[in-house]
Amino acid sequence: MSGSAPVGVGRVMGIETELGITSTQRDAAGQPVTPMVLSGQVVRAYAAGAPAGAALPAAAGWDYADETPLRDARGFEMARALAHRSQLTDVEDPTIATSVLSNGARFYVDHAHPEYSSPEVTSPLAAVRWDRAGEEVALAAVRTLAEEGLEVRLYKNNVDGKGASYGTHENYLVPRSVPFDRLAAALIPFLVARPVIAGAGRVGLGQASERPGFQLSQRADYLEAEIGLETTLRRPIVNTRDEPHATPHLHRRLHVIVGDATMADVTTYLALGSLSAVLRVVETHPHLLDGLALARPVAAAQQVSHDPTLRATVELADGRHLTGLDLLEAHLDAAEQAAVSGHEAWGDPAEEPTGPVLRRWREVLDTLRRDPSEAAGQVEWVAKHQLLQRFSERSGAGWDDPRLAAMDIQWHDLDPDRGLARRLRAAGRLDRLVGDDEIAHAVAHPPEDTRAWFRGEVVRRYGAGGGVRAASWDSVVLVDGRGRLRRVRVEEPTGGRRDTVADLLDRHTDAAGLLSELSSEDV
Amino acid sequence: MSQQQFDRRRDSGAGDGPEPDATPPPTAPAAQHAQRDEALDSLLDEIDGVLETNATEFVHGFVQKGGQ
Numbered sequence: 001m002s003g004s005a006p007v008g009v010g011r012v013m014g015i016e017t018e019l020g021i022t023s024t025q026r027d028a029a030g031q032p033v034t035p036m037v038l039s040g041q042v043v044r045a046y047a048a049g050a051p052a053g054a055a056l057p058a059a060a061g062w063d064y065a066d067e068t069p070l071r072d073a074r075g076f077e078m079a080r081a082l083a084h085r086s087q088l089t090d091v092e093d094p095t096i097a098t099s100v101l102s103n104g105a106r107f108y109v110d111h112a113h114p115e116y117s118s119p120e121v122t123s124p125l126a127a128v129r130w131d132r133a134g135e136e137v138a139l140a141a142v143r144t145l146a147e148e149g150l151e152v153r154l155y156k157n158n159v160d161g162k163g164a165s166y167g168t169h170e171n172y173l174v175p176r177s178v179p180f181d182r183l184a185a186a187l188i189p190f191l192v193a194r195p196v197i198a199g200a201g202r203v204g205l206g207q208a209s210e211r212p213g214f215q216l217s218q219r220a221d222y223l224e225a226e227i228g229l230e231t232t233l234r235r236p237i238v239n240t241r242d243e244p245h246a247t248p249h250l251h252r253r254l255h256v257i258v259g260d261a262t263m264a265d266v267t268t269y270l271a272l273g274s275l276s277a278v279l280r281v282v283e284t285h286p287h288l289l290d291g292l293a294l295a296r297p298v299a300a301a302q303q304v305s306h307d308p309t310l311r312a313t314v315e316l317a318d319g320r321h322l323t324g325l326d327l328l329e330a331h332l333d334a335a336e337q338a339a340v341s342g343h344e345a346w347g348d349p350a351e352e353p354t355g356p357v358l359r360r361w362r363e364v365l366d367t368l369r370r371d372p373s374e375a376a377g378q379v380e381w382v383a384k385h386q387l388l389q390r391f392s393e394r395s396g397a398g399w400d401d402p403r404l405a406a407m408d409i410q411w412h413d414l415d416p417d418r419g420l421a422r423r424l425r426a427a428g429r430l431d432r433l434v435g436d437d438e439i440a441h442a443v444a445h446p447p448e449d450t451r452a453w454f455r456g457e458v459v460r461r462y463g464a465g466g467g468v469r470a471a472s473w474d475s476v477v478l479v480d481g482r483g484r485l486r487r488v489r490v491e492e493p494t495g496g497r498r499d500t501v502a503d504l505l506d507r508h509t510d511a512a513g514l515l516s517e518l519s520s521e522d523v
Numbered sequence: 524m525s526q527q528q529f530d531r532r533r534d535s536g537a538g539d540g541p542e543p544d545a546t547p548p549p550t551a552p553a554a555q556h557a558q559r560d561e562a563l564d565s566l567l568d569e570i571d572g573v574l575e576t577n578a579t580e581f582v583h584g585f586v587q588k589g590g591q
Contacts, residue, residue: 112587113588160587162586163589231591402579402581409582409585410573
């Protein structure tokens with residue numbers, strides 16, 4: 001396999017976003033249509049309305065073979081054997097619709113929300129690009145439904161303000177050799193402070209907005225534990241789900257569940273860039289992060305989030321008191337120091353992707369320290385806070401006024417006219433890192449430097465008609481020349497890249513042709 | 524690769540002479556804030572037409588199932 005592993009703040013990563021969904025639709029009995037059915041409509045509509053080759057039909061299926069909890073029970077032979085139909089989810093039921101897109105993403109119904117899981121990328125900037133592509137995918141689905149006379153609205157947020165929260169999960173590929181307890185210890189104080197630069201902002205304090213106010217993070221009030229396996233109950237700051245979707249003895253997939261869905265480019269960029277940098281420090285210079293353990297992390301997450309002045313301090317295990325800004329600065333200092341150490345895992349610290357992330361991180365921290373309101377072009381919670389605060393000054397509305405709560409929800413509406421973040425972005429008030437052309441390209445095309453390229457390109461080139469039956473993160477199920485299902489596994493996330501498999505795909509016009517050349521070899 | 528690319532902020536206070544890109548802001552904070560308020564006002568005017576007219580009902584109706 002040619003090519004080199006990502007260095008510095010680069011690594012294999014991706015973002016999954018569960019979208020909020022509402023509609024005025026009623027069923028035949030006059031009852032509101034359930035969010036499960038609405039979510040199914042959205043996924044089906046994207047596959048139906050998108051240009052040819054943009055997605056597998058929503059009934060095509062997802063290959064769950066690699067997602068069984070019985071990972072250890074599955075042998076290598078099993079992995080390469082024929083796929084059994086029973087392992088594919090055949091989706092006659094629209095409420096479990098799932099589709100694999102030509103950009104390598106998965107667009108599907110996760111319980112009561114449509115979810116866009118971005119393709120695997122290798123840099124924070126690419127993560128922003130394919131995350132924005134997900135907004136366009138969702139929006140295209142809404143428009144197709146509108147043409148069918150079905151009204152649906154989608155919101156890229158994480159709370160309904162009444163107690164329900166739904167996730168935006170980040171995934172990072174981490175070497176299995178890094179001890180998990182070391183990762184967790186480093187991540188807890190960082191994740192407590194990260195909303196200072198990565199929060200989307202929220203009106204209301206407490207899970208059900210019991211108290212009026214504005215806070216930095218959508219998710220802070222829903223964190224109830226330091227470490228744990230759950231994602232829906234007693235949500236932990238560090239999640240221990242270990243489902244690598246990659247060669248298990250080499251990799252761990254770090255699943256970060258505490259982040260906000262963000263619409264400001266720099267916010268998304270810094271959320272992933274800063275975390276990836278911290279992970280690299282843990283890998284190369286873990287001692288640089290010593291001494292940052294918090295006395296009471298769960299309480300600290302809320303203290304940081306509840307203070308838009310950024311002056312609140314949290315207590316460290318050693319008795320010191322630091323602000324969220326202080327904590328992030330300590331992490332950035334460590335990353336800068338490690339980056340120039342000459343360690344090969346950091347690559348050239350001045351170049352993409354590391355230099356721009358660390359410089360931008362420093363700039364934003366300096367701006368926030370000088371005057372938080374000056375960071376409105378970069379930090380989403382600041383932009384939201386500023387707009388709502390000005391509205392409040394003009395109208396006399398307090399933080400308990402429903403007009404501010406409405407604006408908070410409407411901030412996240414994906415509709416370019418109604419969505420306030422989209423309006424600010426269009427008006428140039430949120431700095432852009434990716435242009436509309438790049439986003440449009442990322443809707444249709446996969447990243448070139450991960451296995452998402454193989455997944456996306458077989459969908460785009462061959463599609464269901466050309467024998468692509470289903471996919472998962474590490475497999476594609478294809479129909480061979482005799483009508484049998486064959487699973488092609490791409491276990492390494494940086495396998496199946498354009499530079500390694502483009503010639504192979506170019507030589508064939510359908511899946512059967514491709515399989516004839518593959519025998520049972522992994523790509 | 525040197526560390527100075529990341530250390531401009533800290534170095535600039537260390538007496539090596541003024542950095543050209545560390546000049547003070549051209550306008551006073553009060554003027555800046557007034558400017559910002561003006562820009563925010565025009566934005567608020569612009570979005571006024573799309574803001575939910577019945578905020579109470581809209582907020583009340585925004586109910587989601589919990590997710591992950």
